[in-house]
Amino acid sequence: MVGVKLVFGFLVLLCLFTEARLCYAAGRNRFSGSRKEVEVLKHLNRVNKRPVKSIKSPDGDIIDCVRISHQPAFDHPFLKNHTIKLMPNWITNDDIKVPSSSSENNEAITQLWHSNGKCPTGTIPVRRTKKEDVLRASSVKTYGKKSFSASVKPNSIDPDMFNQNGHQHAIAYAQGQFYGAKATMNVWKPKIDQSNEFSLSQIWILGGSFASDLNSIEAGWQVSPDLYGDNNTRLFIYWTSDAYEATGCYNLLCSGFIQINNEIAIGGSISPISQFHGSQYDITILIWKDPEEGNWWMQFGNGKVLGYWPATLFSHLTRSASMIEWGGEVINTASDGRHTTTQMGSGQFPEQGFSKASYFKNIQIVDESNNLRAPKDLETFSEQPNCYDVQTRSNRNWGTHFYYGGPGRNPKCP
Incomplete structure (x- = not known):
């Protein structure tokens, strides 16, 4: 017992x-x-500024109309006493003031939220960051940032190391001394294989060492489920001054870029989208350095100056850029041991041509005399041409241009 x-x-x-x-x-x-x-919640309180007005977009976004002086840029310690510049110093060419950025059928690109309202003068539209957006990131610290260097100097790539990083490109590039770049690119909705992959098309303005202190300014369109929570095609920007280590971020998700435009939401969905063997829609992006104050300005579409990256953010780009890149980039996680099926651009190879493949046309750089001109000695680069490729061309109507892209995994890209 x-x-x-x-x-x-x-x-x-x-x-x-x-x-x-x-x-x-x-x-x-x-x-x-x-x-x-x-x-x-603390992060959301920092990045989401109090709006004057909020607009619900058909795609589920909330666009907050935030006073220009209250935008996230001014959280940066270098910009606490910054005086906002409301008008850049234009570069010499007259065509810069009213650039052609309409689509092939002359219908202008717009953003989905425009159908439900507009932001008043004195404010800027900011895509509201939601709790679920941040939770998709590996940590609050990494939200809105690239986890490793996505741009690597084309003629110094170690392919084995590069493929471990998972970033793959099909680009055209020029090396020299530059003060800006411009191009028109058609807009697509590439299919994304895994939610932690993305596909984008953009312009890179680069200076410094690719290994440690790279300065980069980037702008274009992207599809990124992890960042936005959907597969919409969106306008984006990015910057870094230390090779993506600690500085910079996408869009307005950290301090840095100063927006002055009340019509375009950076990170907002773009509409309409190009159709395979159908209507083509494109956007024009210009980035150039103000010769007097050194700030890097961005223009989008028909004369819409969005804002600028202040010179104080950078080291090498306070003088000039040493390389310009144009083209596409994807993440290949190879999650099942095979190449991703994430598409670049339209998902078609460049030889498919107009209305099928993606393009960059009227490619130009800003030279030391503050003029727009075609780049000399344009070169191309792709890690795996059987997966994503690029082909340059030139004619009177499109100037220097190229087709690029691809489907990812296919019989020649296992």
Whole structure:
């Protein structure tokens, strides 16, 4: 009888001990979850500024109309006492003031939120960051940032190391001394294989060492489920001054870029989209350095000056850029041991040509005399041409241009 009581008592103690451990683990998990939630909420309070007005977009975005002086840029320690520039110093060419950025059928590109309202003068449209946006990132610290260098100097790539990074390109590039770049690119909705992959088309303005202190200004369109929570094609920008290590971010998700335009939401969905063997829609992007103050300005579409990256953000780009790149980029996670099926551009190879393949046309650089001109010695680069490729061309109507892109995995790209 005594033995039975001892066994029973031991079992009771064991149950109590096990329950205590489970309660401790559950409590620790609740605390951990709570701590992360507090961190997320603090981040949202920092990045989402109080709006004058909010607009619900058909795609589910909330566009906040934030006073220009209250935008995220001014959280940067270098910009605390910055005086906002409302008009850039134009470059010499007259055609810069009213650039052609309409689509092939002359219908202008717009953004989906425009159908439900507009932001008043004195404000800028800012895509509201939601809790679920931040939670998709690996951490609050990495939200809105590239996890590693996505641009690598084409003639110094170690293909084995590069493919480990997973970023793949099909680009045209020029090396020299530049003060800006311009191009018109058609807009597509490439299919994304995995949610942590993306596909984009953009202009890169580069200076410095690709290994450590790269300065980069980037702008174009992208599809990125992880960043935005959907597969919409969106206008984006990016910057870094230390090779993507700590500085910079996408869009207005950190301090840096100063927006002055109240019509275009950076990070907002673009509409309409080019159709295979159908109507083609394109956007024109110009980025150039103000010769007097050194700020890097961005223009989008028909004369819409969006804003600028202040010169104080950079080291090498305070003088000039040493390389310009135009083209496409994807992430290839090779999650099942095979190449991704994420498409670049339209998902077609460049030899397919107009209305099927993606293009960049009227490619220009800004030279030391503050003029727009075609780049000399344009070169091309692709890590795996059987997956994504690029082909340059030139004619009177489109000037220097190229087709690029591809489907990713295919019989020649296993």
